[in-house]
Amino acid sequence: MSSPMSSPMSARRIARLQQPFAMRLGGALQAGEIAFETWGAPNAARDNGILIFTGLSPSAHAASSAQDVAPGWWEDMIGPGRPFDTGRWFVVCVNSLGSCYGSTGPASIDPDTGQPYQLRFPVLTVEDIARGGHEVVRSLGLGSLAVVAGPSLGGMSAHACCALYPGFARGLISISTGVRSTPFAIALRSLQREMIRRDPAWADGDYSPDAPPISGMRLARKLGMITYRSADEWQLRFGRERASLGRRSGDPFGIDFEIESYLEAQAAKFVGQFDANCYLYLSRAMDLFDLAEHGGSVSAALKRSALQRALVIGVETDLLFPLAGQRELAKGLIQAGVETRFEPLASIQGHDAFLVDMERFRPVVDEFLRGL
């Protein structure tokens, strides 16, 4: 994840949303903006656009470019000769509406008050995120997309985009995601949100930017990491290795095991990079999403998307979006008349495999995009 301050360079561009931007469950944004980056260029027919939505926490900086040489969160996927080949495709990645890396969200200033929105930000849905991405693409002068793609929350946003704008995208790449969340995933995210909300520093959402609910965010990030990876991976990486520093003196319940040190380091990295209220809003959006609300059923929603081709990738060890769900999704797309390829991957990195198991993900995405 790239923080806004992590690089003195920036390839970030800003698109203004239509004003007012009415939110799906009520309320409106008066001066909404979406941050995005692009790689490659539109062709003459302006039909080579690929829109990428991100997971919950990344910025739009998916890959490096001349304007920002810092590696992006999907660096190995995007560029000349890479699966999202920028010699052929015009790739656009958007920072989700509700996030804190340039797009309007709970940490942004509410023009009505001159103060950060905090909990006065309207309820955010995946559909609102999808609409934000759609407006960016339109602002770039593209009437349609070759492909809309996304992992995790980004995959939900891609599905929402297809349902909201039939025919807008010809192709879909759905990665480690679902058309709705399972109660198990809802339980985990609900608990992560509660960890933040029960931190006294959260102050009912009205914390000052320099005194955020660090303790709650650390706990939530640790639980996130536990659910993003897999038990098998940790068995191989850590086993029962003892932490190198041993039990911290003066802390009888300090760190004993290397796995605890790893989580501690991951949490420390995350805290201070992501706004707590933005996290709450994006997390809840995932729980609320249900593609069946578009047309009365998932199959109706998939049919109205008018997609031509789809690639559905799932991972065997994914706790949040189990493989069986991806298989059902692929079947649904086929029943909806979409030429669909289903790729179950044997990665042991769980839900996060799309960020780290490039050996498995790259060829699958590459082959699909070459075939278009």
Place this chain on the structure above:
Amino acid sequence: MSSPMSSPMSARRIARLQQPFAMRLGGALQAGEIAFETWGAPNAARDNGILIFTGLSPSAHAASSAQDVAPGWWEDMIGPGRPFDTGRWFVVCVNSLGSCYGSTGPASIDPDTGQPYQLRFPVLTVEDIARGGHEVVRSLGLGSLAVVAGPSLGGMSAHACCALYPGFARGLISISTGVRSTPFAIALRSLQREMIRRDPAWADGDYSPDAPPISGMRLARKLGMITYRSADEWQLRFGRERASLGRRSGDPFGIDFEIESYLEAQAAKFVGQFDANCYLYLSRAMDLFDLAEHGGSVSAALKRSALQRALVIGVETDLLFPLAGQRELAKGLIQAGVETRFEPLASIQGHDAFLVDMERFRPVVDEFLRGL
């Protein structure tokens, strides 16, 4: 789980530990006690004893009796004609050392100070719990056991008992447990402990009994429930059903889904019944346990137990003690020369199946015990 105050009747008995009771990792208890209950009676040879260790949170009240008619935590398992048939077996269940249902633990009064031990309680290990159980059995005039049994932490305690006292038990029933914890389970429990420790009310362990760290305990219990059951069960039970009361007014991040109401109810039930420091000590004991410390390897430890027969039960959907681990354990017992039956159960209730899926557990335990 039965709280000490839940019933005006009590079948609880108390055994005094040898004094001082030296703890495995240092420190000693001056007036240590173990609470226990019994069902059935010793036979003339005094060789029909079965010792049951419990999971992390239950008391010794595993089943009702004339002295306490309240149903116990394993009510369907223990009694006349039930798998632990009290017409034949003399069944003993102990409250773990370190717990708060009558046995000495961090919430007990330290005779040296007249105040609760809190964090001045010595580090607790599974071996200390096993020794406590062993002393209870000896105090009842039994020189050996027909079977030592336990689920989860209780299974670890049973394994430790076999390793510490070779030949003491002829049979073993190992349920949804392991001879060491995986890094995945350690990560989850470490996070649960951190939730409690980061609650300001925890006060570095020095909270007063009437102002415990409720918020941290609620979070820890919710994470516990998430890991004790399975995604499949919740899909069937809750799906995406909305909470009957709808979004709580005035709480924008209140409960949306039925699964969240369920966790809320479970957490509310737990808080106030279990002491936070006891929870921390018992939880850490599970992480620290490694049977290989007895003899240099797991196989050496299993061999020195001198067990004759073993039953190993695991559940397909158990996140904390995955089935593959139970299979390895059963293989290890066979290699150690123990006549072993391995029973993988298709329960969808996850780690907690031994408490609820009686249809599957009862016949398996019944058949094993009848065969002795």
